[in-house]
Amino acid sequence: MTPPAFPIDALLPRLLATLREHARLVLEAPPGAGKTTRVPPALLGEDWLGGRRILMLEPRRIAARAAAEFMAAQRGERVGETVGYRIRFESRVSAATRIEVVTEGILTRLIQDDPELAGIGAILFDEFHERHLHGDLGAALALDVQANLRPDLRLVVMSATLDGERVARWFDAPQLASEGRSFPVRLAHPPARAGEAFPERGWPFHLRRAVAQALAESEGDVLAFLPGRREIEQARAAIAAGDDLGAVHAAVDLVTLHGELSLAEQHAALAPASAGRRRVVLATNVAESSLTLPGVRAVVDLGLAREPRFDPNSGFTRLDTVAVSQASADQRAGRAGRLGPGACYRLWPQSRRLEPARTPEIAQVELSQLALELAAWGSDALRWLDAPPPGALAQARDLLRALGALDDDGRLGDFGRRVLTLGAQPRLAAAVLRAEPPMQPLACELVALIEARNPLRGESMRSDDFRLRVQALHAWRERDTAGARALGAEPAALAAIGQAADAWRRRLAGRTPATDRDTRRGGDPAHRESTAVGDLLMHAFPDRLARQDANDPRRYQLANGRGARLGDASALYGEPWLVVVDLRHEARDSLIYAAAPFDPQRLARDFPQRHRRERRVRWNRDTRAVEAFEELRFDAIVLERRVVPAAPEDALPALLAAIRELGLDVLPWTEHARELRLRVQSLRGWSPELELPDFSDAALLRDLEHWLAPYLNGKRRLDAVQAAEVSEALSSRLDYEQRRALDAQAPVAIGVPSGLERRIAYAADAPPVLAVKLQELFGLADTPRIADGRVPLTLHLLSPGGKPVQVTQDLRSFWERTYPEVKKELKGRYPKHPWPDDPWTATPTHRAKPRR
Template sequence: MTDVAAAAGFPIDTLLPEILRQLAAHPRLVLEAPPGAGKTTQVPPALLGADWLGDRRILILEPRRIAARAAAGFMATRYGEPVGATVGYRIRFESRVSAATRIEVVTEGILTRLIQDDPELTGIGAILFDEFHERHLQGDLGLALALDAQANLRPDLRLVVMSATLDGERIARWLDAPRLTSAGRSYPVRLAHPPARAGEAYGEAGWPFQVRRAAQQALAESAGDVLVFLPGKREIDRIAQVLAADPDGLAGAETVPLHGELAVAAQQAALQPAAGGGRRVVLATNVAESSVTLPGIRAVVDCGLAREPRFDPNSGFTRLETVTIAQASADQRAGRAGRLGPGLCLRLWPESRRLEPARTPEIAQVELSGLALELAAWGSDALDWLDPPPTGALAQARDLLAALGALGADGHLAPLGRDLLRLGAHPRLGAAVLRAAPAARALACDLAALIEARNPLRGAAARGDDLRPRHAALAAWRSRDAAALRAAGADGAALAAIAQAAEAWRRRAGAPARAQVSEGAAATAAGDVLIHAFPDRIARQDPANPRRYQLANGRGARLHEDSALFGEPWLVVVDLRRDARDSLILAAAPFDPACLARDFPQAFGQRRVVEWNEATAAVAAFEERHFGAIVLERRSVPATAADSVPALLAAVRARGLDALPWSATAQALRARVEALRAWRPELGLPDFSEPALLATLETWLAPYLTGVRRLDAIGAATLSEALAGRLDHRLRQTLDAEAPATIRVPSGMERPITYAADAPPVLAVKLQELFGLAETPRVAGGRVPLLLHLLSPAGRPIQVTGDLKSFWERTYPDVRKELKGRYPKHPWPDDPWSAPPTHRAKPRGR
């Protein structure tokens, strides 16, 4: 290996000695360096001479294949060697390494496989995680696995986290690592927000013309190349067409695409300067944001959008979705214009719009079945995460893996799970391919490619819910049947990409070159394969409603009015639009239900179901044969005592306590307890509120329901006894003393007290029964006065008072005058303080 001199002019060069010093003393390091500082290509060669490395290799994790090839090529050139000698790379389906390779650039899935296959990382001395700010799921997983390996197996392993824009302080604290920052090479960049015209919002017809005007403005106001950031290949192709239609507006500049689907030669050409010193307009995805260095850029046009993965619950997959970029990405894109001199950045969104500060980690917003599979293979999920996977999403992913047959009942990897890891595909699609019969393996690969891609049918055909015409269109494309393609309304370019993906699937799965489907099985062949990808979405037609289906996962789904699948008794649902009640089926295929007994015997079962029948207000019991949540057969059986109690309690919870036959005594007891709890919580009385009683039905009510089958069979006396049973002897005595049900008034009679938790207790009593009583009676140990409702001899309200003494002094004389004339046979003494109390009229003759 020849020595490589440090490339002159890289800003990170001055920091290389400190990087070496820190890694000699610490096993982990955080390195912040802006684009163009040289971190990707200068740090790895500088580490080769470190004593701690010896003759071991350095791995560099690059999130993108374009960047991996470019970085390896640049470093190999510095050594004067071809790629695959001292410097090599490994990406999906492509490897350029040899026994002499010391620096190996790998993409994220490759790193995960390397660590899983050899947790001790034999022969590897350091792993550098480049562009970590992108926070891809596989990058987070790779670092978590590497940290676990370092902590338990390889304390001498060095780990370096590198990025242009990341929260270095937070990551350094998490890693317990030193943090170094490199200066960049940048010039001022002028920001502008050229206004859009009507109809130029993204997705509208005029949007490409706003991009064209911005590109023309950038060419006019800058001296070098223009970099246009677009969400994806579809938009790049469209903008390229619009620019080609007006070549004069580009002043001779060449239009160059740059995205991950380009051929390798086209990618490499995009990374080179224009021939003859001409100018270029580079139409790129966010691969150009930080992963690669483009020469000659002096202006940027930023549409403010990117394709990022999001979990789509309708399909059950993570899909790329067009989203607004974060502020950190916008800053990094603008910085691309200031690498060579003062630059210009035209932002195609209103200046008033506020962007989120940073990108959300993928782990927080994607489907996690692949991660759950990797964790099962690792044997532990007790990893050190910067942002841990959401608990609910991870549990849901494990449930899916179990349904697919990738995990056993103990949560460990089943043989299918190990095969899925080797295949390196989404577990749903991998299961469909691997579990397909040999004769259907090629068909399974076609279906996997179709499901991964956008619908290749256009117009009215695109709205069809039968998945099979999509495969028929693919077959027509392969056979060059132009008439069939036109009749199907198919997009030839989309089918070409799907065919290419299907070929890749077949190579990975070892499938034959063409689908082999017998004529007799053709109608259900696709569905027979796809049930292994969507066992949770196996659906049976509702006998009472032919447009409705019951799914194995317990949800309901429905066909739209013009469905081509109407009448099919069994479907496997590939895509749907979720609704609060029954979701709408967007794509499905029929299948042979005989496959269920053959391929999913464990999903069948027998169960006893007990329900509350609202119509009869009674408990009903059934024996059911089921597949998942789909009821195949049901027959009525007698309800037992063990059946009835849970069903009755469920009915009470559904209806509320008013469904029970409360007596006045029981209601009064509840009110007394709740009032005293409010006044004197320190007494420790149980909670008799409705939420508390409903939550504890099993404790206080269930023991009294033996033999009861109907709610109306619960007696009021039984209910009162059940409620009173919540109070032991001590609490009952306390309640009677502190909140008595009645009170003896001066007339000698017992009168009831009415209690409420949020109001004073009420004593309704005839006025004459209180003669001689000066002070208002109290409860709760004298803390709470009674509210007196004073009644006439006829029991009609006269006065409400909480201060009896004041009533006698101020109000009684006027009340006496009125009542004496109305009730002359009753005593109305001038002095109520000393008069004998009575509840009767005057004796005759007096």
């Protein structure tokens, strides 16, 4: 068969010449250029390849299969001869295979199993712009292999939308760009009507109107992009129920395209329309790149996609519905311009701004699988385009230690290697591998149920008992469709889950699954016990094993130290032990969404290394005393507790911790001690050169071990602390010279002209105050000062009865301007006291006039 011409063909001679001189290359080529299916065959005759195989990495299974089938068809061969593919649970390769299209996890496994990559001459990373986690890891591992073991290995990064210069710098490689084959695409933003904005229920009708408009205004097929299978079914139902399409064109076929289709359904979706008919293809973002959909002249884009995000509620990476990036939106629109001028109808406001490019998965997914791969590789010092976030990587390693996949030093043991080779998310792999042989079929079902969307619908979907999902799957297994529906399950979802469970069983056992009822349902009848599901899931979620609170039956203590609670309508109320599969994190106690009971006797048998007996000391807020216990714990869960005497060496840290928790006001402060703190803090601000110690709350709490701890030795209760001890402890922070400076520059009291001493009141955020009767200051011209004259006192001038008359820091101005008026008023109110006309020369006094 003569292969069709593609735009990439003109670039192939230059590409081949570049790879003869360089071991790495970055190739930019827009959709439709032919890079996926033309570049690998072009490399087969190169001398440097030496008859070895070419691996091409495809991010999606449907694209991997389609690319292999297209290349094989161009050679007039069947898949599995010169061109083959390997994807999850499916392989079509032979000894004759020279081009092998693989998905990302397969590539990682090949490199880990054979770091020298014997028999492989080149690795091509197609659609690298999608930035999947395994794609980034595979590229980093391949670079490490090339640098240390295989300098002859050729590496090519290919993409349609890529920051080519940045990737070329990271890859240290020349950069080539191919022309595409595209025509102008007209962009339109048909407005939504009231109630049609996503995610409201009316959006399918907005899409239906846009599809009808596309069919009316263009020729050929229409490709509609939706985020997932659920939205595809909603859109299909809305379009099929409306008259819009019939009025525009009677010969329209509705076709769906997503990753969960069977092989035959995928082939049908990728085939051209029958003569005289048009197609509306409802697709996920699998149709953005790699796949060729013949006949498309218009695109309807909802502007959404499912992308992986780490969900701390479940502990897994889940697919979230998010707005597409500008790069994805442009690539989707380009699908309408392959055959001629086209149109793209974007169902979002034209004013909305999109992110320029997709965020790499490595920055937003759970990294336990990556951490496991790095442990197997023996190093994480790889050349990353975007390095994994250190915090997320550390959290992932903590989880792997809890699962038993890594030892305390972060090394991979035998069990960790088994987890790695199984290829599942580490939590799920641990559950399957820890299962006893009779229970492994049930474990495979649990893996499939957790990986899939909840198959229950309606009220059943709100049930927090995970066993209900298992019960529905078993009803479907027994061909009891009515029973599955009665449980609120969707048979189509159960069918997909059942297929995934069978695939896991084949992978685990290496044999075709049996069909008899007992084997399919778990072999040993023990699975019917109420705790069978939880007994298996506890190995996937050892950090989420939970014990019921003795005082609140809806509250649970998790092994990771957090609290969780059941909802008001929980089906699990009264269960003493739970393994929590899904929850919603909240500030205090998380809300349990899905869980199952388990047998607590298995804790000691299955997790002996996580039990520890230790002495614990704590502060009892109610008794204001230190208590000591000897506890047997499973992580943060207390299994047994016995009261023991609190030793002095245990009590002191607990008392200090209590003071830090409750604050300094919990101590018995004397007025002298409070005043001392204010004087020192004030003088620290006025005279920093004195280098006085910091007496602020923060500093004193931070330094409790040095100034207060010696006075707490032997005490077990805060009530035993005496006020005199606190004062002495505080005073001991000042040496002799500092005390002298404090007394001289921030004195407790100051002498006034009447011959008496009056106390100075210090405050944290205000000037010092001297409250004194006005008559005691007769003859004093200027305001008294402290701190070597730097700080004037704020004078609160009092009447003979002690009532405030004036507040001032300028005594001279008071005598000159204010005193005459004050004198008139006070002379009438206090006639027995002297009120001289000249306060400058009057004798100061604190008494009334003497009797004659």
